[in-house]
Amino acid sequence: MIYYFYHLDYHTKTPSNSADSSAKDTDPISWGNNIFAVPSNKKKQSKSTMSSKSYSLSFLQSTHAFDLIEHVNVYAIAEKFNISGLKLLATQKFDSASAAHWDTPEFLKAIHQVYTTTIESDRGLRNVVLRTLNDHSRLLDKGEIRAVLQQIHALAYELLIYKHTGDVEVFGSSQTEVCTV
Numbered sequence: 001m002i003y004y005f006y007h008l009d010y011h012t013k014t015p016s017n018s019a020d021s022s023a024k025d026t027d028p029i030s031w032g033n034n035i036f037a038v039p040s041n042k043k044k045q046s047k048s049t050m051s052s053k054s055y056s057l058s059f060l061q062s063t064h065a066f067d068l069i070e071h072v073n074v075y076a077i078a079e080k081f082n083i084s085g086l087k088l089l090a091t092q093k094f095d096s097a098s099a100a101h102w103d104t105p106e107f108l109k110a111i112h113q114v115y116t117t118t119i120e121s122d123r124g125l126r127n128v129v130l131r132t133l134n135d136h137s138r139l140l141d142k143g144e145i146r147a148v149l150q151q152i153h154a155l156a157y158e159l160l161i162y163k164h165t166g167d168v169e170v171f172g173s174s175q176t177e178v179c180t181v
Helices: 004-007 021-026 048-051 067-080 083-100 105-117 125-133 137-143 143-153 154-166
Strands: none
Touching: 021 143, 067 083, 067 105, 067 125, 083 125, 105 125, 105 143, 105 154, 125 137, 125 154, 137 143, 143 154
16 A cells, blocks of 8 residues: 555556566566565665666556456555545546456456445445446346346346436445546
8 A cells, every 4th residue: 555655556466477576576567466565675776777667657557357356455445544546546447447348257246346345325436337337238138247236236226227317426426536647
């Protein structure tokens, strides 16, 4: 979480295919299982080496479907510790990942996690799920999605009302503010 406070960003886990552990330790994207990890500095680097390294600011891009669950977890942490900026960032990243990975088993898992870990009035991730399901209506043809709708009654109800009204704000506004980065 310290990384977020310094950089106003966080990185999710990525598959580790590299055998170069020194590069792995200094690259925040490859810090492994802990999304808020701090690199272990096995080799001391000079300030000029560290400052010459630049990181992409394309924080909303998600390349892996499993990032969906990570963003839900970060959202839960942000809610627990009342960090509204991190909560908004997790919502934006979840939205981006959902747009890219809406037709994956991980999206189904993320739907379940969103609706079982957030309260009804916390609309951030729930609105993203509703919009994604509405934008990709053919998902409703899948048995897996239908099973999720049968299990999570609030999702079924909210999706029905959203399809009828076309507005997620009918459930109340999102708890997160607009971020100006």
